[in-house]
Structures are given as C-alpha cells and as structure tokens.
Amino acid sequence: MAGPDRRAAAAARHRLLPEGRVAGPMPWIIAIMMFLTVLSAAAGLGLGAAVKAMGADLAGRATVQIVEADAQQRDRLSASVAAVLRKVAYVRAVNPVAAAALADQIRPWLGQDAASGDLPIPALIDIELTPGQTDAKVDRLRRQLAAVSPKIRLEPHAAFLAPLAGLLSALGWLAGGIVLLMALATGAVVVLAARAAHDSHRGTIDVLHLMGATDVQIARLFQRRIGLDALFGGALGFTVALLVIVLLGARLLATGSELLSAIHLPWTSWAVLAALPIGCVLLAMLAARWTVLRSLGRLL
Amino acid sequence: MGFTAARPLCHGCTQGEAGSAQAPNSRMSAIVQFENVGLRYGLDSETLSDVSFSLASGGFYFLTGASGAGKTSLLKLLYLAQRPSRGVIRLFGEDVVTLPRKRLPGFRRRIGVVFQDFRLVPHLSVYDNIALPLRVAGMEEGEIDAPVSEMLNWVGLGDRGQARPATLSGGEQQRVAIARAVIGRPEILVADEPTGNVDADMARRLLTLFEALNRLGTTIVVATHDLPLMTQVGGAQMMKLDKGRLSDPTGSLRYPPKPQVAG
Numbered sequence: 354m355a356g357p358d359r360r361a362a363a364a365a366r367h368r369l370l371p372e373g374r375v376a377g378p379m380p381w382i383i384a385i386m387m388f389l390t391v392l393s394a395a396a397g398l399g400l401g402a403a404v405k406a407m408g409a410d411l412a413g414r415a416t417v418q419i420v421e422a423d424a425q426q427r428d429r430l431s432a433s434v435a436a437v438l439r440k441v442a443y444v445r446a447v448n449p450v451a452a453a454a455l456a457d458q459i460r461p462w463l464g465q466d467a468a469s470g471d472l473p474i475p476a477l478i479d480i481e482l483t484p485g486q487t488d489a490k491v492d493r494l495r496r497q498l499a500a501v502s503p504k505i506r507l508e509p510h511a512a513f514l515a516p517l518a519g520l521l522s523a524l525g526w527l528a529g530g531i532v533l534l535m536a537l538a539t540g541a542v543v544v545l546a547a548r549a550a551h552d553s554h555r556g557t558i559d560v561l562h563l564m565g566a567t568d569v570q571i572a573r574l575f576q577r578r579i580g581l582d583a584l585f586g587g588a589l590g591f592t593v594a595l596l597v598i599v600l601l602g603a604r605l606l607a608t609g610s611e612l613l614s615a616i617h618l619p620w621t622s623w624a625v626l627a628a629l630p631i632g633c634v635l636l637a638m639l640a641a642r643w644t645v646l647r648s649l650g651r652l653l
Numbered sequence: 654m655g656f657t658a659a660r661p662l663c664h665g666c667t668q669g670e671a672g673s674a675q676a677p678n679s680r681m682s683a684i685v686q687f688e689n690v691g692l693r694y695g696l697d698s699e700t701l702s703d704v705s706f707s708l709a710s711g712g713f714y715f716l717t718g719a720s721g722a723g724k725t726s727l728l729k730l731l732y733l734a735q736r737p738s739r740g741v742i743r744l745f746g747e748d749v750v751t752l753p754r755k756r757l758p759g760f761r762r763r764i765g766v767v768f769q770d771f772r773l774v775p776h777l778s779v780y781d782n783i784a785l786p787l788r789v790a791g792m793e794e795g796e797i798d799a800p801v802s803e804m805l806n807w808v809g810l811g812d813r814g815q816a817r818p819a820t821l822s823g824g825e826q827q828r829v830a831i832a833r834a835v836i837g838r839p840e841i842l843v844a845d846e847p848t849g850n851v852d853a854d855m856a857r858r859l860l861t862l863f864e865a866l867n868r869l870g871t872t873i874v875v876a877t878h879d880l881p882l883m884t885q886v887g888g889a890q891m892m893k894l895d896k897g898r899l900s901d902p903t904g905s906l907r908y909p910p911k912p913q914v915a916g
Contacts, residue, residue, distance in 0.1 A: 369777070
C-alpha cells in the first residue's frame with residue numbers, strides 16, 4: 354500500500370470511533386497525575402543523588418579530637434597525634450584544623466569569647482582514610498590513638514550525618530512509592546475510562562463485532578484513542594512539572610547551602626523523568642487494550 | 654427482476670410439498686443446519702425449542718411467525734450473535750457451537766446482516782457505513798472506492814454518500830443497511846423485518862435487491878410477517894415459527910409463491 358493510501362486507510366479506520374476525546378476529563382486527570390508523578394520522581398531521584406553524593410563525600414573522612422583543657426599540653430598532644438597519623442599507611446591525608454578556623458566555626462554559637470582562649474576548645478585534626486573497609490580502619494585507628502592518650506577521640510563523619518542520610522534516603526523511597534502509586538492510579542483511571550468508552554460506543558462495537566471484526570481490531574481503536582489522550586495529558590503534566598523542577602532547582606542553588614545544593618539531577622535522572630510520559634502512554638494503551646479485550650471476551 | 658435460475662429447496666421438504674419445480678436436492682449443499690436447537694435466556698423457559706432445519710446454499714427463505722415467536726432469536730443464532738443452549742448448528746459445514754471464539758469472526762464475515770433497526774454507525778457517512786465490512790476485512794483503501802460507489806448506485810443513493818444516517822429517510826437508511834450487508838458478497842444474507850419500516854413500494858424495491866443478490870448465489874433468509882411480500886418471490890420457501898418451535902416445517906411452503914422455472 355502506498356503512503357497516502359495507507360494514511361487514508363488509517364484515517365478511515367480511526368473514524369470508526371467518533372472523533373474527539375473518548376472520556377472527557379481523562380487527559381486532564383492524566384496531566385495532573387503526570388505532574389505529581391514527575392515531581393515525586395524528581396524528588397526521589399534528587400534525594401537519592403544527594404544521599405549518594407553525601408555518602409561519597411563523607412566516606413573515609415573522620416575527625417580526631419584532642420580533648421585537653423590545658424592549651425599547651427593540647428598543642429603538644431595534637432602535634433604528636435598528627436605525627437602518629439601520618440605514619441599510618443591507610444591514612445591518606447592529615448589536616449590539623451587551625452585554631453582560628455575552629456573559632457570561626459563556633460563563633461555563631463559562642464560569640465567573640467570563642468577565640469579568647471578561656472574556653473577549653475578541643476583541637477581537631479581532619480583525616481582522610483584510604484578507600485574501603487572504613488569501619489575496620491576506624492576501629493584499628495581508634496585503638497592505636499587510645500594507646501597514645503585516653504584524651505583522644507575519633508569521630509567518623511558518616512556517623513554525624515547518618516540520621517540525615519537515613520531521612521533523605523527514606524524520603525527518596527517514599528517518593529519512589531508515590532510514583533508507583535501514581536502509576537497504579539493512572540492505570541485505574543484508564544481502565545475506568547476505557548470501560549466508559551466501551552459502554553458508550555457499545556452500538557458501534559456490536560456492529561463491528563457482528564461484521565467479523567476481531568477483538569484485537571476493536572481494541573486497537575480504543576488503544577489508539579486512549580493513547581492519544583494519555584499523550585496529551587502526559588506531555589502537559591510533564592511540561593508543567595519540568596518548569597516547577599527548574600524553578601525549584603534555581604531556588605535551591607540560591608540558598609547557598611552545600612547540603613541543599615547536593616540535591617541535583619544528573620542527566621540519567623533527566624532521562625528517567627523524560628521516560629515517564631512515554632511510560633504513561635504505554636501504560637494507558639496497555640490498560641485500555643486489556644480492558645477492552647476483557648469486555649469483548651464476554652461477548653460471543 | 655425475476656428468477657432465471659433454478660431454485661433450491663428447503664432440505665427436509667419434498668418436491669411435492671414444495672409445490673414448485675426446482676433443482677434436484679442432490680445438487681444442493683446445506684449451508685445452514687440446525688439440529689434440535691434450543692435457546693434459553695437466563696432461567697426463563699426456552700425461547701426456541703427443538704428447532705431443526707437446513708438451508709440449501711443459494712436458497713431464498715422467509716422466516717415468519719407472530720411477534721415473540723422467536724424469529725429474531727433464531728436469526729441471532731444464525732448470524733452468530735448468540736450461542737444456543739443446546740443442539741447443534743452447522744454453518745458452512747462446521748459446527749459453530751463448539752467452534753473456538755477466535756474463529757467466529759471469519760464466519761461472521763461470510764454472513765451479511767440487515768438489522769431490524771438498521772444499526773448504522775451514526776457518526777460515519779453513508780459511504781463509510783457501507784465500506785465498513787470491507788475495512789473490517791482488511792481490504793486496501795484503494796480497492797474500496799469502486800465497490801462502495803457501485804453499491805451506492807445500486808441502492809439508488811449515489812448522491813448521498815457523504816450524508817450522515819440521521820439525515821436519511823427510513824427507506825434510505827434501510828437501503829444503506831442492505832448495501833452494507835451485501836457489499837462483502839456474503840454467502841448468507843440475514844434480514845430481520847427489512848420491510849417493517851418502509852412503504853409497500855419501497856418494500857418491493859428492497860425485495861428486488863435481495864432477489865438480485867440471490868441470483869448471484871447468496872443464500873437469503875428474511876424474517877417477516879408480511880405474507881403478501883413472500884408471495885412476490887418466486888421459488889422462495891417459508892419457515893414458520895410458533896412459540897419457539899418451527900411449526901410444520903415440511904408444510905412450510907403452504908404459501909408458495911408462483912414458481913418461476915429456469916428458462
């Protein structure tokens with residue numbers, strides 16, 4: 354069949370159901386669901402990326418605290434601990450935190466007195482371990498440092514932020530769950546719409562059926578129409594959600610927070626988001642096909 | 654339009670009872686066979702009981718009976734809109750009662766149906782309504798125009814192709830329904846009260862269309878209680894339903910039309 358002829362044939366077949374939307378509000382409902390699905394998915398993916406980045410950033414990092422009230426002893430102990438640490442094979446970097454930098458960090462809470470020297474502030478040494486077996490290395494190092502002085506404490510950074518990472522991770526999973534629920538709800542909406550469309554076109558379907566149209570031929574008509582509705586709704590919801598994500602991203606960056614800035618979407622996440630409307634159309638078409646085939650199966 | 658070919662007889666009817674000179678039975682093949690068919694809707698009593706008959710290929714049959722006698726139910730069994738509650742139905746030599754559902758569309762395409770209420774698709778033009786069976790059968794679009802145009806002219810609606818069914822008169826809608834039923838050159842044409850909504854002149858014209866189709870080899874089954882109409886078709890045979898039973902099937906040609914012998 355030549356191109357124009359094939360197009361004419363397709364147009365003629367498509368006319369078998371009345372033109373226009375099969376179930377009035379369906380595209381709009383799908384648009385709203387797609388909007389919420391994309392936002393949920395973006396939140397899940399963004400939080401997932403943040404947790405991952407945070408994990409990569411903190412893995413193998415720790416802070417050695419030298420808790421000694423006497424400043425001179427503290428400085429001596431700090432120097433000897435740094436020397437010990439530099440000799441440990443699995444310690445990649447040793448960075449004693451300058452007293453001024455430490456004072457800057459606690460000044461918002463303690464005010465100008467923080468740098469007066471009257472307050473016994475522990476000395477800190479940031480260290481970075483070689484990758485792998487972090488927990489075992491931390492344990493070994495903790496024993497080694499305890500042998501030097503009982504006033505030395507070792508705090509892996511991951512431990513500080515573990516509850517936050519856990520929260521972000523839980524939120525990410527929650528977002529994933531919402532996406533799944535939305536997919537189920539979309540399927541349910543399509544099933545209801547397909548049933549309604551099937552019932553309202555019952556006369557035409559009966560005629561086609563008695564003329565020898567196969568179930569698949571009839572189902573294709575609904576599949577196509579509902580697919581178009583889903584495409585319209587999906588594209589609309591996706592576009593609006595995309596705008597919201599871009600705006601939110603700009604606001605997150607504007608906060609200047611390192612933590613919030615870690616919530617970002619890599620290109621793979623954008624690809625996943627872009628696949629959502631396509632998935633929605635496929636889901637709608639499959640649901641419509643299944644529903645109509647099931648209804649037709651009840652006929653002779 | 655008169656008959657010019659020998660007419661087949663209802664199987665199970667003798668030549669004498671048929672009362673007309675027809676082709677010998679030995680040359681006929683049964684296109685439809687009902688054996689002890691019963692039909693029951695839900696828990697009601699049987700709408701059709703012990704219906705047995707066979708129709709010869711190329712025959713012209715009238716199915717008559719009072720309202721509620723079961724004519725439409727019998728036709729539904731014939732055009733595969735319904736399965737019987739019991740009994741055997743053979744179409745084109747195959748038992749369609751036990752036939753897998755997926756094979757039924759192929760059989761339905763060999764049967765044209767003129768519904769009592771026409772059942773034209775309201776949003777399609779007359780042209781598209783008539784083209785429907787061809788499109789369902791998967792005919793290429795380029796091959797559709799010629800037969801549809803020919804059919805439109807055949808039913809006298811050549812200039813109404815783009816009209817919507819709602820804008821047509823009852824008679825015109827009836828002709829569109831007939832054109833749609835016959836365009837696929839079905840082997841059996843089933844018409845349920847096709848003259849119920851038209852005047853006598855139109856009824857005669859519709860019958861002429863059926864006769865022309867019958868001459869081309871299509872088996873025609875027309876449900877009607879219009880006795881004068883039946884007498885107008887030479888060689889046609891009558892089956893009479895009475896309270897769901899095919900009454901006196903061997904005497905079904907009690908009102909035989911004037912026989913028209915092949916000449």
